[in-house]
Amino acid sequence: MSPLAMVTWAAVVVLVVGSVAIFIWFLFDVGSVLHGEGPAVAPTEDPEAGSEVDPPGGEGNERAT
């Protein structure tokens, strides 16, 4: 088998098997998304962040939630 054919077959396998595997992973995972309580670490993941500047949008510009 030529390198061109090998690369092409590898790409086909990645597309077909990879996408089906990801979809199955999603099915096992969907409950945690639907019933999750939002981000694992919220609202930011950097404990030092958030105190140095105003929220985007400037004064009086409350973030929509």
Next chain:
Amino acid sequence: MIAWPLPSIPRRHALTALDSAITLAYLAGMLALGYAVSRSITGFRDYFVAGGRMTTPLLVCTLVSTYYGLDVLLGGSEVGYVDGVVGWFWYARPYYVGLILTAVLLVSRLRSRDFLSLPDVADAAYGKGTRAVVAVASFLYSLPVFALMGMGVLLDVVLGIPFVWGVALGALVSLVYTLMGGLLADAFTDTVQFTLMCVTLGVAAVLALDAVGGVDTLPAVLPESYFNPRGTYPTAVLLVFATAALSVFVEPGIYQRIFAARSRQAIFGALAIGVVLWGAYDWITTLLGMAAKASGLEVEPRYALLTLVVDTLPPGLTGLFVAGVIATGMSTVDSYLLIAGGNLSYDLYRPLVNPRIHDAGLLRLTRWAITLACAVSVVLALFFTSMVSAWVFVAAVLVGTAFVPVSAALFLRRPLKAAAGLASSLVGLSTVTAVYVTVNVKGAESEEWGTMIWTVEAVGRSWEIWQEYAVLFALPASLAAFLAGQLLGPERAARARGGAR
């Protein structure tokens, strides 16, 4: 440069009743799934970033299917049909580098602050002026022009609907679907669309390549240049293709998913897996374009992949493939209409006109903005003749406007001045626009390259300036304006510290 009416192509393979039933069942299923999930939306944050609860497999599905639409499916095969593997090496590969660098360099910085959009980043560093300019660039970039063009092509090839009407029909269906759901509904439908587009392309590749005699027959049939990674493009054009990959660093769809991810690990994993899938997808689309050329099909280059596959597949599988192609387009249209609508409502109207707008009002306004974005997209979809040139134009607008100020906001630790961000973004946007307008007014369309080229006599020789070179002018201009603004601009108030870490 008006695209329509496009030349009609011969159709040798109409959809059977079974194919049509499969396609319609897919569309109905997507609408039902979108409706079911959309009922869980409780506010703008839920609608726009799915409440920040997206996990790795969901992110893989929505990233891959959203970022890769019909522009890639048809644009990649267009380059493959015309010039061979250069489509993968110079049009696609730079993006993988950009995506890996995004995961390594940007994710932590972006998630260290409570951002919801790309203009939020510009606002935090420079204020509302730069926010507005970046929002305009993001809006133009996010208009799903190419996905709509692709739907027009698809409906032309398989149903014989004229391109103009196909674009309008595709827009209408997508609009209804988009208005119904927010990002979570979009992402849930993306999971089906992602699987469908990958599996059908993989299966179609096997059958279509077999029909033309197998992969190994391609080198014997096609010119040697088709297997040259540089193809026959001038070096400057290859550079433009690669530079367009800088758009990854300011890509609104990727930013939105970074903000919507449940954790850093979730988005890291999704980007890593996504790069592998994107690489495979690009390779197959490029090769199918080459296979179409090798099979002797003489069609409009952007029709090559669809024509080859629809001609090759048996009934039933054709319907699945058509559903997969529609999925490829829909997953892009709904996601980017959402972003474009958000640019108008959340990024422009709310901070500049009505900062105290309540959440329900913002949601309602966003849906109207999505409708407006859809109408603008239809008009633009009828303007461009080449998927690749259209893609390069909007990528140039986004990169020229946002790359320098946003990168500075994310990476420079020194205080930044509002004037630097505003000057940089405005000059970048103006330069891209000026180059495109000038080349289109003073230049002529090249039949060989399918783009506008302005030939200038200077320094004793003639220079060819392609419209695609705009970003090569815009980036240095934007950087120079940034430095000038930083050196000469007035000091800002205490709020203006240098952006996210």
